[in-house]
Amino acid sequence: xxxxxxxxxxxxxxxxxxxxxxxxxxxxxxxxxxxxxxxxxxxxxxxxxxxxxxxxxxxxxxxxxxxxxxxxxxxxxxxxxxxxxxxxxxxxxxxxxxxxxxxxxxxxxxxxxxxxxxxxxxxxxxxxxxxxxxxxxxxxxxxxxxxxxxxxxxxxxxxxxxxxxxxxxxxxxxxxxxxxxxxxxxxxxxxxxxxxxxxxxxxxxxxxxxxxxxxxxxxxxxxxxxxxxxxxxxxxxxxxxxxxxxxxxxxxxxxxxxxxxxxxxxxxxxxxxxxxxxxxxxxxxxxxxxxxxxxxxxxxxxxxxxxxxxxxxxxxxxxxxxxxxxxxxxxxxxxxxxxxxxxxxxxxxxxxxxxxxxxxxxxxxxxxxxxxxxxxxxxxxxxxxxxxx
Amino acid sequence: xxxxxxxxxxxxxxxxxxxxxxxxxxxxxxxxxxxxxxxxxxxxxxxxxxxxxxxxxxxxxxxxxxxxxxxxxxxxxxxxxxxxxxxxxxxxxxxxxxxxxxxxxxxxxxxxxxxxxxxxxxxxxxxxxxxxxxxxxxxxxxxxxxxxxxxxxxxxxxxxxxxxxxxxxxxxxxxxxxxxxxxxxxxxxxxxxxxxxxxxxxxxxxxxxxxxxxxxxxxxxxxxxxxxxxxxxxxxxxxxxxxxxxxxxxxxxxxxxxxxxxxxxxxxxxxxxxxxxxxxxxxxxxxxxxxxxxxxxxxxxxxxxxxxxxxxxxxxxxxxxxxxxxxxxxxxxxxxxxxxxxxxxxxxxxxxxxx
Numbered sequence: 001x002x003x004x005x006x007x008x009x010x011x012x013x014x015x016x017x018x019x020x021x022x023x024x025x026x027x028x029x030x031x032x033x034x035x036x037x038x039x040x041x042x043x044x045x046x047x048x049x050x051x052x053x054x055x056x057x058x059x060x061x062x063x064x065x066x067x068x069x070x071x072x073x074x075x076x077x078x079x080x081x082x083x084x085x086x087x088x089x090x091x092x093x094x095x096x097x098x099x100x101x102x103x104x105x106x107x108x109x110x111x112x113x114x115x116x117x118x119x120x121x122x123x124x125x126x127x128x129x130x131x132x133x134x135x136x137x138x139x140x141x142x143x144x145x146x147x148x149x150x151x152x153x154x155x156x157x158x159x160x161x162x163x164x165x166x167x168x169x170x171x172x173x174x175x176x177x178x179x180x181x182x183x184x185x186x187x188x189x190x191x192x193x194x195x196x197x198x199x200x201x202x203x204x205x206x207x208x209x210x211x212x213x214x215x216x217x218x219x220x221x222x223x224x225x226x227x228x229x230x231x232x233x234x235x236x237x238x239x240x241x242x243x244x245x246x247x248x249x250x251x252x253x254x255x256x257x258x259x260x261x262x263x264x265x266x267x268x269x270x271x272x273x274x275x276x277x278x279x280x281x282x283x284x285x286x287x288x289x290x291x292x293x294x295x296x297x298x299x300x301x302x303x304x305x306x307x308x309x310x311x312x313x314x315x316x317x318x319x320x321x322x323x324x325x326x327x328x329x330x331x332x333x334x335x336x337x338x339x340x341x342x343x344x345x346x347x348x349x350x351x352x353x354x355x356x357x358x359x360x361x362x363x364x365x366x367x368x369x370x371x372x373x374x375x376x377x378x379x380x381x382x383x384x385x386x387x388x389x
Numbered sequence: 390x391x392x393x394x395x396x397x398x399x400x401x402x403x404x405x406x407x408x409x410x411x412x413x414x415x416x417x418x419x420x421x422x423x424x425x426x427x428x429x430x431x432x433x434x435x436x437x438x439x440x441x442x443x444x445x446x447x448x449x450x451x452x453x454x455x456x457x458x459x460x461x462x463x464x465x466x467x468x469x470x471x472x473x474x475x476x477x478x479x480x481x482x483x484x485x486x487x488x489x490x491x492x493x494x495x496x497x498x499x500x501x502x503x504x505x506x507x508x509x510x511x512x513x514x515x516x517x518x519x520x521x522x523x524x525x526x527x528x529x530x531x532x533x534x535x536x537x538x539x540x541x542x543x544x545x546x547x548x549x550x551x552x553x554x555x556x557x558x559x560x561x562x563x564x565x566x567x568x569x570x571x572x573x574x575x576x577x578x579x580x581x582x583x584x585x586x587x588x589x590x591x592x593x594x595x596x597x598x599x600x601x602x603x604x605x606x607x608x609x610x611x612x613x614x615x616x617x618x619x620x621x622x623x624x625x626x627x628x629x630x631x632x633x634x635x636x637x638x639x640x641x642x643x644x645x646x647x648x649x650x651x652x653x654x655x656x657x658x659x660x661x662x663x664x665x666x667x668x669x670x671x672x673x674x675x676x677x678x679x680x681x682x683x684x685x686x687x688x689x690x691x692x693x694x695x696x697x698x699x700x701x702x703x704x705x706x707x708x709x710x711x712x713x714x715x716x717x718x719x720x721x722x723x724x725x726x727x728x729x730x731x732x733x734x735x736x737x738x739x740x741x742x743x744x
Contacts, residue, residue: 006488027518059450060472065521066445066513067472070730071631080646083628083735084481087444087472089451095469099481106487122517128450244438244468246457259465374454 008388009104010227011235011349012220013043019183019215019334022121028068029075032117032216039218044232047077051109056086056096056116057338061128063119076115090373093341094380098240100221110223116342117216125212144209148201150254151291160309166194168290169208169332171318176329178358183213183334208290215336217343235349235384239270247375254376256299263379264300271383277302282324282351282361283368284344288331319361327359341371345382352386393486394611394618395741397604398709399423403567403697406503407598411447412455413499416600424604428614432461436491438468439482441475441498442701445513448504474498475705476727476737479603483624492607499600500700507596514731528593532585534638534732535671539587543639546587549670550575553591553695560692567595567697594668599699601706619712619741623651626737644679644736651738653724654681661720662687664707666727668694675733708739715741
């Protein structure tokens with residue numbers, strides 16, 4: 001069986017909620033439906049046009065609901081249809097997009113709805129992450145405490161100046177001010193104000209950290225016929241990629257994990273991209289703590305190892321730079337955990353569809369959507385473009 | 390010509406309680422070894438891995454993350470996970486094979502159901518705002534479903550008990566099944582006390598720790614690796630409403646739709662064997678009707694879920710047992726079924742054939 005059998009797939013529409021720390025105005029179903037309705041409207045479709053639904057979210061303990069997709073079947077218009085529930089830790093939003101894409105590429109369905117959400121205010125993510133499972137290293141104070149040592153190792157290995165993290169925060173929060181859906185919108189943030197914010201997990205300061213958000217994202221993915229039938233711009237999915245490695249093992253490189261590097265190489269090869277920095281116009285990369293921007297730029301091959309911070313410091317990752325990263329404001333501005341990956345995928349599609357509004361990168365034709373999760377061990381990503389080949 | 394086939398299956402012993410962790414590694418490592426021995430494959434031959442499990446069952450976030458340790462996932466692997474029965478992981482793996490991105494894929498499911506109070510844990514699958522706060526447990530919901538059918542004369546308590554007697558007797562031939570006995574009698578079972586009226590203990594699947602693994606391969610590789618592959622000719626799943634009050638609980642329209650789409654009941658092409666994931670006796674009766682299975686079809690020769698119901702693995706095991714019937718030459722067409730959610734809300738059908 002040759003991969004020539006693979007069908008083309010394209011993003012027909014995207015939608016997201018207004019992300020906030022608490023959305024008491026809606027139930028979980030209402031939150032998801034807000035994103036779904038926007039995605040369908042963007043695609044010019046109705047729920048009846050959807051053949052299958054893929055739901056993604058991070059741990060069920062984050063809301064205190066076991067397999068919430070069962071209860072959501074009605075609200076998502078899935079009754080009588082196939083429904084899959086994906087969970088690959090923090091990368092799940094990306095994995096949700098990849099699974100939905102595979103369903104179309106395999107010729108199973110004409111139009112698939114991918115939905116991802118997190119309603120953190122329904123429970124307490126910090127608690128859910130701070131359990132003490134046997135034979136596993138506890139996370140203690142949540143994700144920041146886990147990742148801060150990796151950031152310190154990156155600074156030591158690369159010799160990056162210590163203000164680079166704050167530069168990322170300033171850029172992303174200002175970008176978020178251009179995005180009407182962003183949770184944190186801070187047009188007046190400065191390097192000085194970030195550096196004056198409280199230190200949470202050395203060297204990660206309060207302003208360099210993602211918020212806890214309620215939010216959802218939805219993407220409609222269609223086959224070639226559906227894409228060609230659409231009167232609106234679509235984003236052709238050129239390639240997808242997923243890789244996993246264990247959390248802990250002798251020789252694990254937490255700064256530059258092999259799973260991420262392998263996923264990136266596989267992605268570029270499948271998309272026919274030889275030099276990512278020259279051929280990718282804009283990247284939506286999963287950056288929950290500021291320093292992960294330069295770390296992932298290196299992991300993905302946008303920069304040589306140890307040199308990613310130079311792109312950030314030179315302003316090349318801002319809108320208008322050589323490789324704009326997270327023009328939407330990214331995870332640093334909105335972090336509905338389960339949806340954060342699909343938001344990266346959706347925002348990359350919006351860029352090549354030309355629907356990103358004030359945070360549109362002019363002339364973007366090819367874009368990367370990226371997500372990671374667990375202990376820097378789950379990676380999912382895609383490349384979208386304004387033309388199919 | 391089908392594009393993929395099941396080439397290997399293994400399940401862990403179905404046990405009331407195991408000593409291992411909730412991440413499944415202790416149950417998974419031995420059965421991975423079994424399927425590798427059956428096929429001559431090694432982990433580096435697997436192009437895509439996909440697992441099914443539940444954090445709530447494990448009582449912790451990210452339980453599947455530690456399960457990856459059973460793979461030995463370095464160098465890194467192409468891998469995914471569903472918060473569903475492993476049968477749905479197999480579906481995702483099959484889709485990956487259809488795209489051509491993987492030639493050989495391995496799906497696994499695991500569940501340590503003994504780690505908590507299962508019937509209360511499953512209550513958390515219900516609408517979190519208006520139903521779950523009442524804590525209707527899974528056995529009580531199944532009892533309501535059974536009562537509806539009894540009151541409408543759709544089935545009898547005797548017919549339910551006969552399902553239990555047949556399942557437990559069939560389990561005698563399955564060394565890894567949980568409660569097995571070929572000496573049970575319907576009258577005796579009906580005289581036992583109720584667990585949740587009208588359900589007796591024999592009507593309910595046992596609480597089970599377990600795991601299952603199925604390996605599939607694209608056509609060319611399947612012929613190389615397996616003497617008699619179980620070709621996947623239909624693989625479909627559907628979901629019904631999450632609102633119990635909005636459903637006719639005596640029927641399973643999602644099972645019917647999945648079965649029709651998978652060609653399970655196509656005219657002149659009935660199956661020889663159906664492995665049904667029916668955690669309660671009356672649910673087998675609902676499923677047989679929903680799938681249009683005639684009396685000639687052998688039902689769950691493995692003993693079915695009533696002889697071992699490891700959460701998030703039992704559905705995958707049903708497909709594995711159906712495929713084993715074909716691979717061993719005992720059947721030429723078999724059906725594996727999996728269910729998820731309260732009262733048969735979600736159903737999956739996989740049809741496998743010898744040719």
